[in-house]
Ligand SMILES: [Zn+2]
């Protein structure tokens with residue numbers, strides 16, 4: 001867990017405490033989050049989870065936007081309870097009032113698409129081109145046969161691969 005992130009969470013809490021003139025219980029902070037979400041606030045557990053990969057790639061924006069965004073969810077929950085909308089007016093009030101940020105719902109990081117290798121298979125049909133997944137290609141190597149629906153011939157690996 002990077003110290004910078006931790007201290008930023010703390011700073012967000014201190015801002016909220018100064019604004020609302022009351023203490024807020026500090027959350028547990030975890031760095032175990034994968035996939036496309038930058039952060040998640042677990043309201044019942046008072047837990048924040050952040051995505052280490054997206055933090056590495058967008059550190060500045062992460063500290064400026066994502067940390068206050070998620071902290072604001074927990075603050076809103078402590079102030080207004082569990083009946084409010086996640087990105088409703090209470091949360092927006094905190095974003096605008098405490099953090100002076102536009103209350104954007106989404107974390108807009110460009111998540112790079114994972115590149116995958118396709119294995120090109122052909123049959124006698126003109127311009128045939130079947131892009132097999134690695135898994136399917138492995139099945140063929142293990143003896144499985146796939147037929148072209150048109151010519152009913154076995155699809156044969158061309159030796160070519162393609163990155164998609
Ligand atoms: Zn949110």
Ligand SMILES: [Zn+2]
Nearest residue numbers: 123125148151
């Ligand atoms: Zn064919």
